[in-house]
Amino acid sequence: MGLQCLLIGTVVILLIAVQARADTAEEVKRSVQTILKAFNKGDVDTVKRLMTKDHVAILSYARFDNAADQQKALSDWKISEYKVDGLKVKALTKDVALVSFRATIKGTYKGKQVPSTVQAGEVWVRRDGKWLQASYQETPLDKK
Numbered sequence: 001m002g003l004q005c006l007l008i009g010t011v012v013i014l015l016i017a018v019q020a021r022a023d024t025a026e027e028v029k030r031s032v033q034t035i036l037k038a039f040n041k042g043d044v045d046t047v048k049r050l051m052t053k054d055h056v057a058i059l060s061y062a063r064f065d066n067a068a069d070q071q072k073a074l075s076d077w078k079i080s081e082y083k084v085d086g087l088k089v090k091a092l093t094k095d096v097a098l099v100s101f102r103a104t105i106k107g108t109y110k111g112k113q114v115p116s117t118v119q120a121g122e123v124w125v126r127r128d129g130k131w132l133q134a135s136y137q138e139t140p141l142d143k144k
Contacts, residue, residue, distance in 0.1 A: 024089070027131055032133075036084065040079045044071050051132060052067065052132045054067070056135045058137040086102050088100050096124070098122070098124075099122040099123075100121050
């Protein structure tokens with residue numbers, strides 16, 4: 001009887017942990033979609049609300065070492081399409097998640113064409129119960 005209770009308890013704890021990770025993944029996915037839409041619309045207030053102040057963005061054509069500098073440059077982007085494929089969220093801890101996806105982008109930065117197909121990686125952190133993007137990195141993919 002004791003071993004059965006221990007096994008049942010372990011299974012319950014594992015199921016709760018799996019559900020918590022699934023909930024985390026869904027919360028982060030919603031935040032990713034929200035910041036992408038805001039970024040493409042030039043919605044500085046929403047972008048600011050969803051980024052850490054010490055946010056880092058690494059792109060093949062620009063780099064920003066904090067959220068304020070990137071937000072100032074938001075109007076330099078003219079994005080007509082940003083299509084996301086294969087969005088994956090991996091909860092690293094209860095407050096940190098790694099996001100990856102492939103994006104097809106149509107647009108410019110400071111009047112120059114941005115890479116059209118990229119692999120993107122993001123780190124999201126939960127602060128005060130809210131998911132915030134702490135970093136964003138794009139790697140251009142060769143068209144083959």
